[in-house]
Amino acid sequence: MRGFVASDASSGKPLFVFVRSRARWERKSTVQICKATGYYDHSDPILDKEVKDRLWAAENTWPSVVRELGTPNLIGWSRARAQVLQFIAVQAVRNPLFRTRILAHRKSMADDHARKGSAPQDRALEEMLSALPEISRWLHRLDWALRWTDQRNPFITCDQCVFVEGKAASIAQAINLPETLVFFPITATLLVVGATTPFTLHSARMLVPDIERLYGLVFRSAEEYVIGPKEVTVPGGDIARVW
Numbered sequence: 130m131r132g133f134v135a136s137d138a139s140s141g142k143p144l145f146v147f148v149r150s151r152a153r154w155e156r157k158s159t160v161q162i163c164k165a166t167g168y169y170d171h172s173d174p175i176l177d178k179e180v181k182d183r184l185w186a187a188e189n190t191w192p193s194v195v196r197e198l199g200t201p202n203l204i205g206w207s208r209a210r211a212q213v214l215q216f217i218a219v220q221a222v223r224n225p226l227f228r229t230r231i232l233a234h235r236k237s238m239a240d241d242h243a244r245k246g247s248a249p250q251d252r253a254l255e256e257m258l259s260a261l262p263e264i265s266r267w268l269h270r271l272d273w274a275l276r277w278t279d280q281r282n283p284f285i286t287c288d289q290c291v292f293v294e295g296k297a298a299s300i301a302q303a304i305n306l307p308e309t310l311v312f313f314p315i316t317a318t319l320l321v322v323g324a325t326t327p328f329t330l331h332s333a334r335m336l337v338p339d340i341e342r343l344y345g346l347v348f349r350s351a352e353e354y355v356i357g358p359k360e361v362t363v364p365g366g367d368i369a370r371v372w
Contacts, residue, residue: 130159132195132316133286135358147348147355154360162354163288165225171254180254183261184223187216195315203332206275206321213321214273217313218265221291221300222257225352267304271311271323276335283317284343285357289350290314292343312343317358 134143142156169184171177190212197209206213221227278284292312297303303311311323320335335343345363348355 130163130286130356131192133283133314133356133358134159134317136280143358145357145360147351147360149351149353149355162356167250169223169254171251172248173251176251176255180258183258184219187212187219191216198315198319203275206273206332210273211269213313213315214268215265217291217311217321218261218268220313221264222261224289224291226289227257227260227300228253263304264300267300268311268323271325272327273321273323274328274330275319275332276322277319277333278335278340279318280358282337282340283358283361284314284320284340285317285347285355285361286314287347287351287355288353292346292350294346312346314343 130144135145137143142158142161144157144159144162145154146157146162147154169177169180171180194209194212194216198205198213290313291300293300293303293309294312295303295306295309297306297309300311303309307325309325312320313322314320341364344361348363
């Protein structure tokens with residue numbers, strides 16, 4: 130979230146956050162939102178360590194990856210690409226929506242690590258680890274492009290921070306659909322977008338109409354919070370209609 134702070138970041142509450150339950154923008158600090166106690170706790174000590182090692186590893190190296198990207202250039206992107214895609218894969222499975230869906234559709238998903246009869250929290254974590262390699266392989270098969278903007282029309286994110294555009298409702302479903310686009314805002318001024326067909330321009334400024342379309346996608350994807358460096362409006366201005 131530190132990539133999405135407002136220009137007056139010294140205020141102590143540097144994020145603009147649209148809180149869905151209250152339908153309004155509020156100022157927040159990075160420690161006030163998107164937190165849950167025990168979210169990665171597994172009852173088996175061995176699996177508990179595996180969960181934390183695999184899901185936290187990408188998080189711990191992320192600040193250095195963002196610095197490597199710096200300004201949007203293809204040289205920095207080529208060096209950081211593998212780490213960015215791994216981070217996207219992890220973010221795709223570590224959110225509440227993925228956990229809810231993976232439990233709801235458990236029988237239709239790979240069951241390499243899940244143990245029958247284990248508690249829902251344990252099963253969810255096991256399924257997250259099981260899904261991670263397939264999602265990562267799929268992301269690496271896509272063609273990826275950098276898109277940037279400025280603070281006048283910033284990128285935003287939310288508590289489900291990997292955005293899928295197309296007929297699929299989630300990355301798990303998108304794997305089998307060739308027309309899917311995947312958006313991942315890295316900061317308020319830089320994002321990557323992946324597609325099954327090659328891009329003509331692999332680095333370019335994103336047009337304002339496309340940014341506004343992204344706003345709608347972010348609001349539709351959010352469970353509780355939309356996060357950015359300023360208040361933004363969705364196309365048409367009706368946030369309730371988008372949700």
